[in-house]
Amino acid sequence: MSAGEENRSALVPAQTAALTKAGAKSLAARGRADLRVREEAEEWLQKGLEFYYKRLYEDAFACFERGTQLCPNHSATQLMLGVLYYYGQGVPQDRAQAAVWYRMAAEQGLVEAQFSLGFQYNFQDGLPRDYALAAFWYRKAAEQGHARAQRQLGALYAFGQVVPPDDEQAEIWYRKATEQGDADAPLFVDYAWLCGEGENLNQPSPVQAQPMQSKLHSFLSERQYPKLSDAERKASLEAFDQTKDDLQPSTCDETSGGDQPSGSGGTTLT
């Protein structure tokens, strides 16, 4: 901006020119274009969710797919795809594929995806049983305040599935879970949840959720738990495995027995 120019049009035209540079590659233009793409992906997610609530799962799947095509990074859409694959809604059930989508969302910090991934590792649910990874993902969700992840994490510590067993850690996580009020909503469902990343976890979701009723549940909720003998541990684990069934929302199609882990038959206690 030269101060020596004589004519009126020199009154800071350079500033305006710089600001209005609208070349296709200008950084502001790119920012806006990317925002628009993200917004469109959000719209597809919303449409998909509407179909989902109406149980039109194939349409929902199509919408979510479109959304990820537009914006491969959209974590909430990734989570929904994981859900559809997990319960076989709108697509043939494929829990391994579900885990692929859950992982993408989990890596972006989406708490429900982190919990689901931990769950799948924990119970050999489409993923090889791996307590270390289960604990890893539970912990991520637990640190964001996910009550069930906290409880599951506590259980892993208590039952020695995380080596070495750590009663102190178990206690810490059980306590946190109890303080949260043990929200027992199913894997996901309300969009506010998806985006809240932990905030709305303790609100009941619109799709029904049955609180877990198992004895083990109340046992685990107690602040002080006694040391278990091996037999008692085995029984507890069996009961614990069965509570997994409580996690299925009643709307889902019956799952094939194929890749379901059988009770605790194959469990090796460390």
Add this chain to the structure above:
Amino acid sequence: MNSEIVCHLSPEEQELARKREELAFLQAELTDRELFLANLRAELAAFDGRYLREVGVLYAELDDWNAKIAEYVAEADGSNEAKSAAAEARGQAEESYAASHGEAAKAADFSPTPELKKLFREVVRQIHPDNAADDADRAVRNRLMAEANLAYRRGDADALRRILEEYKSSPESVKGEGVGADLVRVLRQIDRIVKRLAQIEAEAAELASSEIALLMAKVETATAKGRNLLAEMKLDVQRRIDLARNEYEDQFSKMRPR
């Protein structure tokens, strides 16, 4: 104006009086609009700076990774298309870097105090080029006006005061060549001011429709709803950077097994 006096003025004198009133009104309007335009420019420049510093640098990093990948592929592939793609990618990366690390990115936040605004208005009122008596005067005023805009943008009240002192003008100091000549001059001034007002509106419209202004509007709407849009954009670009970096490292380990 005293109605008794009006009766004694000739038609030209009455016309001159009316036109002087119109001129005064327009001059006040002009001062307002110059301030408005200066604010608009400054706010946009400040937002542009912030955007470039926070998001722009990330785009530059992303482009750099994309260029690295393209260059790697070109080295392995060797074809002309691969090479020109790599050159284009590198060009884009350099452009993004320059844009996000250049002058515009250094623009500081803009928050003028009421005193600064008042000072700017006063400076504009006194030195606006459209009030110049003759060409030489106009030249001086043009220069000062440009400086005043820059000083305002910087928030430099002292500079504005210095401008005021430098130009000790007497706005009404015009040679009295009679009502006719005065009227012609006043009409010319009105004409210039009307043109300048139109120019201001045109520039404001251009600014308001710029990419950066539209982006700023989006960010402000989102802020009102409690969303931090810039943070979301940063996250988005950062994820893309991570993906690109992973891809580059994949290529690297594929091409050069250890």
